[in-house]
Amino acid sequence: MFGLLPLSTMMGFKMMVSASPSPRSPEITEKTKKYDRQLRLWGDHGQSRLEKSHVCLINSSATGTEILKSLVLPGVGSFTIVDGYKVTQEDIGINFFLDQDSLGKSRAEYTTKLLLELNTDVNGEAIEEHPEMLLKQNPNFFNHFSVVIGCQLDEKTLVTISQVLWESQVPFVYVNCIGFLGWVRVQVNELAIIESHPDSTIQDLRLDVPFPELIAYMDALTINSREVAQKTPWLVLLFKAIQKFSTPSTGDSMDTTGCHPCHMKSQEKQEFKKYLKQYLCEVGLKDTDEEFDEVVKAANSALSPSMINSNVQALLDDPKSTKPEKTKFWVMCGALREFVANNGQLPVRGVLPDMMADSDRYINLQSVYREKASKDAEDILGRSQQLLKQAGLQGLTIVEEDVKLFCKECQNLRLIRGYPMYEEINSVPVEILQELAQNTEDSDQEMMYYLLLRGLLRFQGDYHTYPGLLDRDVEPDINRFKGTFTKLLNDWNATISAKEDCIHELCRYGACELPSVAAFIGGCAAQEVIKIITKQYVPLDNTFIYNAMQSTSSSFKMTRANS
Amino acid sequence: MATMDSDDNNSSSSLHGGSVGANPPDRFGHLRRVLERVGPFSPEGYEATPDILKFIHSCKVLVVGAGGLGCELVKNLALMGFQNMHIIDMDTIDLSNLNRQFLFRIGDVGQSKAEVAAAFINKRVQSANVTAYYSRIEDHDEDFYSSFHIIVCGLDSIVARRWLNNMVFSLLRYDDDGAVEPDSVIPIVDGGTEGFKGNARVICPGQTPCIECNLDLFPPQINYPLCTLASKPRLPEHCIEYVRLIQWGEEKPFEVPIDGDDPAHINWIYEKAVERASLYGIQGVTYRLTQGVVKHIIPAVASTNAVIAAACATEVLKIASSCCTPMDNFMNFSDSDGIYTYTYKAERREDCMACSNVPKVLEFAGEVRLGEVIEFLQESPTFQMKHPAVIASVGGRSKTLYMAMMSATHSNLEQKMKDLGIADRGEIVVSDATTPAARTFILQYKEAGAGVINNGTAETKISNNNSS
Numbered sequence A: 001m002f003g004l005l006p007l008s009t010m011m012g013f014k015m016m017v018s019a020s021p022s023p024r025s026p027e028i029t030e031k032t033k034k035y036d037r038q039l040r041l042w043g044d045h046g047q048s049r050l051e052k053s054h055v056c057l058i059n060s061s062a063t064g065t066e067i068l069k070s071l072v073l074p075g076v077g078s079f080t081i082v083d084g085y086k087v088t089q090e091d092i093g094i095n096f097f098l099d100q101d102s103l104g105k106s107r108a109e110y111t112t113k114l115l116l117e118l119n120t121d122v123n124g125e126a127i128e129e130h131p132e133m134l135l136k137q138n139p140n141f142f143n144h145f146s147v148v149i150g151c152q153l154d155e156k157t158l159v160t161i162s163q164v165l166w167e168s169q170v171p172f173v174y175v176n177c178i179g180f181l182g183w184v185r186v187q188v189n190e191l192a193i194i195e196s197h198p199d200s201t202i203q204d205l206r207l208d209v210p211f212p213e214l215i216a217y218m219d220a221l222t223i224n225s226r227e228v229a230q231k232t233p234w235l236v237l238l239f240k241a242i243q244k245f246s247t248p249s250t251g252d253s254m255d256t257t258g259c260h261p262c263h264m265k266s267q268e269k270q271e272f273k274k275y276l277k278q279y280l281c282e283v284g285l286k287d288t289d290e291e292f293d294e295v296v297k298a299a300n301s302a303l304s305p306s307m308i309n310s311n312v313q314a315l316l317d318d319p320k321s322t323k324p325e326k327t328k329f330w331v332m333c334g335a336l337r338e339f340v341a342n343n344g345q346l347p348v349r350g351v352l353p354d355m356m357a358d359s360d361r362y363i364n365l366q367s368v369y370r371e372k373a374s375k376d377a378e379d380i381l382g383r384s385q386q387l388l389k390q391a392g393l394q395g396l397t398i399v400e401e402d403v404k405l406f407c408k409e410c411q412n413l414r415l416i417r418g419y420p421m422y423e424e425i426n427s428v429p430v431e432i433l434q435e436l437a438q439n440t441e442d443s444d445q446e447m448m449y450y451l452l453l454r455g456l457l458r459f460q461g462d463y464h465t466y467p468g469l470l471d472r473d474v475e476p477d478i479n480r481f482k483g484t485f486t487k488l489l490n491d492w493n494a495t496i497s498a499k500e501d502c503i504h505e506l507c508r509y510g511a512c513e514l515p516s517v518a519a520f521i522g523g524c525a526a527q528e529v530i531k532i533i534t535k536q537y538v539p540l541d542n543t544f545i546y547n548a549m550q551s552t553s554s555s556f557k558m559t560r561a562n563s
Numbered sequence B: 001m002a003t004m005d006s007d008d009n010n011s012s013s014s015l016h017g018g019s020v021g022a023n024p025p026d027r028f029g030h031l032r033r034v035l036e037r038v039g040p041f042s043p044e045g046y047e048a049t050p051d052i053l054k055f056i057h058s059c060k061v062l063v064v065g066a067g068g069l070g071c072e073l074v075k076n077l078a079l080m081g082f083q084n085m086h087i088i089d090m091d092t093i094d095l096s097n098l099n100r101q102f103l104f105r106i107g108d109v110g111q112s113k114a115e116v117a118a119a120f121i122n123k124r125v126q127s128a129n130v131t132a133y134y135s136r137i138e139d140h141d142e143d144f145y146s147s148f149h150i151i152v153c154g155l156d157s158i159v160a161r162r163w164l165n166n167m168v169f170s171l172l173r174y175d176d177d178g179a180v181e182p183d184s185v186i187p188i189v190d191g192g193t194e195g196f197k198g199n200a201r202v203i204c205p206g207q208t209p210c211i212e213c214n215l216d217l218f219p220p221q222i223n224y225p226l227c228t229l230a231s232k233p234r235l236p237e238h239c240i241e242y243v244r245l246i247q248w249g250e251e252k253p254f255e256v257p258i259d260g261d262d263p264a265h266i267n268w269i270y271e272k273a274v275e276r277a278s279l280y281g282i283q284g285v286t287y288r289l290t291q292g293v294v295k296h297i298i299p300a301v302a303s304t305n306a307v308i309a310a311a312c313a314t315e316v317l318k319i320a321s322s323c324c325t326p327m328d329n330f331m332n333f334s335d336s337d338g339i340y341t342y343t344y345k346a347e348r349r350e351d352c353m354a355c356s357n358v359p360k361v362l363e364f365a366g367e368v369r370l371g372e373v374i375e376f377l378q379e380s381p382t383f384q385m386k387h388p389a390v391i392a393s394v395g396g397r398s399k400t401l402y403m404a405m406m407s408a409t410h411s412n413l414e415q416k417m418k419d420l421g422i423a424d425r426g427e428i429v430v431s432d433a434t435t436p437a438a439r440t441f442i443l444q445y446k447e448a449g450a451g452v453i454n455n456g457t458a459e460t461k462i463s464n465n466n467s468s
């Protein structure tokens, strides 16, 4: 008790001597230290979503445990393994979360135990049962999971699980590894991503549609010497050059209704750039000055029209924006739609790139954009709350923080609308067949392998085994598998024929799982699960095929055929 | 014990669970299906016999780095039958490693990464035999490195990668025709990650480009101009860098150099940076950002490490077994927007310092000073040296012109190369942390103008202004 007194006195003393405003040291916990490297990627809010999630893995195969490993390490809330199989000697050889003692024991229980050793923050449970049986006992068993991951599923179970999850709107990640091939499939009903974290963002400068506060700020600045110009951000110089270029001095009969430099074609842009250089010399810069170069260089990317990209336009046109659904995302989209209808533009992002300039001039310019962004966000907040009231969605609250993030990211919004795997399995892969029929080259080997993996699911359904399990089966199974695959192609009315070599290769694999292929696919699939849970970065939409033989891969989207 | 017999004996357990009922119930049953069966795409002449797996068991592999990639690499390779594995790392385990370096637990913090990783694998995987080296790569000599069949790198340091690359190239022997002797070749498989991006590459001396060939693929470190930091900061990073580079030295809060792992140090920098930022109206200085800038932290996540290490392990398997043609030669990976890979054949640099075996000619103005030559070697994208030491060979005698540790040589920096005895077409020998073997350069003087390196493919101007 006594110890507290001097300590608090010391703290009080420290507060007095440190400069104001006294910076509050943030809380550094063991947890933030442990997760530091990933918090830099998805932030505390992403981490908190991950820690609240509960994922389910069906079948803890080598690939399955690799996926869970990359979820347990970063701190997923909890996991459930559903697996009715006993551990075999071959399992132990490829699965790092099994050891010699596990032979003959429940695979669900053993892998759960060893996976839990990875992270004491994570909870895990094992259910030693096959998924079909679980569903018979409780059709709603999978409904409460954040994401369900499925591996080693036969065609029938895959169709059942996919349908159950689609109907209960639980995201599903399907993986399949065989030999040097891997298949990842993401099934989400609808997933809205606000923080897509694009590698590069188009600058939101509004040079072609300056807002009144920006015009007022620019007009108040005078650049009358080299010294001043050197301290001024390039954006100001570019803005002023455009202004002068578009409003020629009296007597000059230049066409003022002409194109704004942001909308010019490249040849006209060259004309403007010539003018820009002339302007820079007029305000006192020398063409040997660093600042001179910076303006000219920056103009290349800055001179682009302010517009709404097709992803965002599609969201604004979506019926769910017109009559918002009961989610924050769609209500904010509805508000954004109204905002755009009124202003013709998206809200200002309020983010500027760094520019050579002195601190004051840069910070002041930045404030102009930031204040406008803040004002626009307030507008969206008002509209969002209005929409909530109108639609009687009182249970939902949208706060300033939500809207600020939404507005800052509104250029980068992404929406994924899924296609259920059970439909995919029961329909003709029209686009893939067309693509392969047009391409006689080996350019899309992965698409051919996709079809063959479908064929393999069918083979397993027909024969209840996989081709090539035993050495002596390889030759006869090549013919059996070819038969199955040819029949499948006929059912699809396909004009392509089965590739003999690829069929042989799949039979050679004999349904083997290679540790390094399982680890590759496991890492990929785990990250897809994390993207779905954190609602950050953009999930796979929707099929990925990995070919480890050639170290290549391909992504494509399976869709409902237009018929 | 794993059995190596191969009579057909169907264990016929479940179809999906685990053993899909292959030949004998063998730990390596899965692997043997790709190793012991010839496929339509197997390289010509591939002999699919049990000897392949036996060779894999004995194949001597060095895993360099026991971090995010290293842990994954030893796991994958041990499961794929590599039983003569060696792992080297000079680092100890830190709490922030645990989100991806899955062989380490809280109780291991402070221990050697290599030792803990090796012990874990040896315990978990039957008949695995991993030898650990808790040391720097520079602590081992040619004899050590030449004993390996394959070297796999999971490093975060470019300098260490270059050193290792150059070590492997220094081990090459050439026949009378100048061709590389095949048994002196050690293939390198190299992986690197940053956030959701990564790459894997195969380096086969004599056939593919090497690390030095594609140095430009590594992004340069961000350095802010000193005048920005000192007088016109605009970003939170500017404020943090100012405290780190200037204020720390002036105010000497702890009388020691900055230790990025000491929370008290980071906290001091953070608080001073916040103060400075508020002075200029700059927003966004946080503790996390401060730590990131001071320690040059690269974001990292378990999944990317798993993917890249897996891609590398697959290539090691291909090289050791010849069951598949190894990747030729570079794969980029990213999964921030969908999942994307791009595999291509990176090109060799004809005049690469490490792999071309041709002495390098540097062209400078006749009046060039030693300091300028050193600066060039540091700043040129081709060389990117750290602390080059320069030795002249004049008339068969060698004389140290510059070495950071020898203060007597420092005055030479202002001297002209000519006056130091290096005539036109004269040779200098340069050693640096980036290479185990010293490099010989020929200095050629031009009539006038700025110093230019004429390397046949590109001209790189000497950059003569300091970062200000």
Ligand SMILES: [Zn+2]
Residues within 6 Å of the ligand: B209, B210, B211, B212, B213, B214, B349, B352, B353, B354, B355, B356
């Ligand atoms: Zn090279």
